[in-house]
Amino acid sequence: MKRVLLSAYACSPYKGSEYCVGWSWAVGLASKGFEVWCITNTEDHEDCEKEKQELKLDNLHFIPIKFPFVADKYWLNNSKKVIYAHYFLWKKKASNVAVSLHEKYNFDIAHHVSYGSFQQGSSLYKLDDCKIIFGPVGGGQMSLPIFKPYFGSSWGTEIIRKYMSEFLMKYNTSLNETLKKADVILTVNEETKTLLKTSKYYKEGHDFSVSDSALPKQFEGNQFNAKEPTEEFRILWVGRLIPRRGLELSLKALSFLPEYVNFKLIIVGDGEQGGKVQGWIKKYKLDPSKIQHLGWIPYSQVHEEYENADVMLFCPLRDTAGLQATEAMGFGLPIITMNISGMRTIVTEDCGIKITPTTTDGTAEDIANAIEHMYSNPDFRKKASEQAYKRAMANTWENKIDAVTAQFY
Structure with a gap:
């Protein structure tokens, strides 16, 4: 069986996001019988x-x-933010460790999966005489100017991020050497694929689209339970409360709903904007009794919220993909989201409603119209629920790794 060197800076069996990605690849490849060496942090x-x-x-x-x-x-x-300094140092040291390991074990494949940042490149570019796979990676997505009001003072950071991306594309040795050496580059969204094609090191026919979002192992045994309409329409929002996740946009959208929509929004998560939620409720003249902010809760309780909700509202302003949406779909939740970045492909038209951004207010109104449509059309909601569940059940880590290894290993 082939020997694989896996680069997974973030890797944990008990955490989500990047940690889940690293762990899922490590365990998934080993479970298929590959001999896997996974370089990670401590x-x-x-x-x-x-x-x-x-x-x-x-x-x-x-x-x-x-x-x-x-x-x-x-x-x-x-x-x-110091994590980026740590990752920079880690990559430099990991490159040397990778070379030493390759000299000892003679790997067939070297595969970078975490961090999934395209502009950062990989620590594996120094390896010779083995296939190098870079990704799935994202990072090409940028925030639209119409979303500036929702970023507040952090909009400057978005501008810096844009210029930093341009700088790294030109001058980051790790990225450019990775693009030169990589046999396969897996991108998670169209924005990153487009960015890749601007590089002078782009090689046509070596890039492929693969989402980095899949249903976590503990969700794979979920059974579909049709949700009967109830008097209260429960809308679930899950994520870190940071500007790019767009909670303020979602709250603004609720202010456009007609009075007959009897909704309750349940917010799971916290973060730097956690203290602003009550202020946003007042700003958009929402009924506080219709908004419940749970903060961070145990994963088992998150499962309960997925089971009790009628729909998931997940409209990030900038995001690579959306593990929350995949998890929610595994519980049969239709998704209301943005037709951008990873969500463009994770959620299909039969799994929910995707909103194409227009203007600052227009986008909020379109989200409100989507919520109203879900509320007023239980048959549509039921069909979207069934399709969301089917799509999530097919989008498991096992299936994803089977597809990638069959094609590229």
Whole structure:
């Protein structure tokens, strides 16, 4: 069986987002029989080893890249900007570790999966005589100017991000060397594919579209339960409360709903904008009794909210993909979302309603119209619920890894 070197900076069996991506690839490849060496950071190494033993995957080897105590203790913090400095240093050291491992084990394939940032490149570009796969990666998506009001003072950061992307495209050695060496580049959305094609190192026929969102393992046993219409229409919003996730836009949209729509919005998550929720409720003259902010809750309770909701409202202003939407679909929730970035492909027309951004107010009104349509058309909602469940059940990590390995390994 082939030997695989996996680059997964974030990797944890107990966390979501990038951590889930790294872990799912590591376990998924090992479960298919590949001999896998996974280079990662130290943050969740003990959890990875513990769960690996439980799964009896002796062909999976975790290689944590360690730094002096200060760097790993204070910089390895995903909630702060210093994480990018840690990742930069990690990539440099990981490149050398990868070369040493390759000299020892002679890998057939070197595959980068996390972080899934296109502009950052990979730590695997120094390897010779093995197939290099870069991705799935995103990062080409940029915030539209019409969304500026929802970013507030952080809009400047969005502008800096745009210029930084242009700088990295030209001058980031890690990225440019990765694009030169990679045999396969997997992009998660059209924006990133378009950005890739602007590089002078773009090689036609080597890039393919693959979403980095799939149904987590613990959801795969879900059974479809048709939701009967109730008096109260429960709308679920899940995510970190940061500007690009667009909670303010969703609350503004609710202000355009006609009075006969008897809704309740349940907000799961917290973050830097958590303290602004009550102010937004007042700003848009919403009934506070119709908004419930739960903050961070245990994963088991999130499952309950998925089961009890009628629809998921997930309208990020900029996002690579949307694991929340995939999870919600696994519980049969129709999705109301934006027709941009990863959500463009994760949610199909028969799974919900996708809104193409127009103007600042126009987009909010279109979201309101989508909510009203879901509320007023239970038959449409029921069909969208069934299709959402079917699509999520087909979009498992096992199926995704089967497809990628069959085509590229």
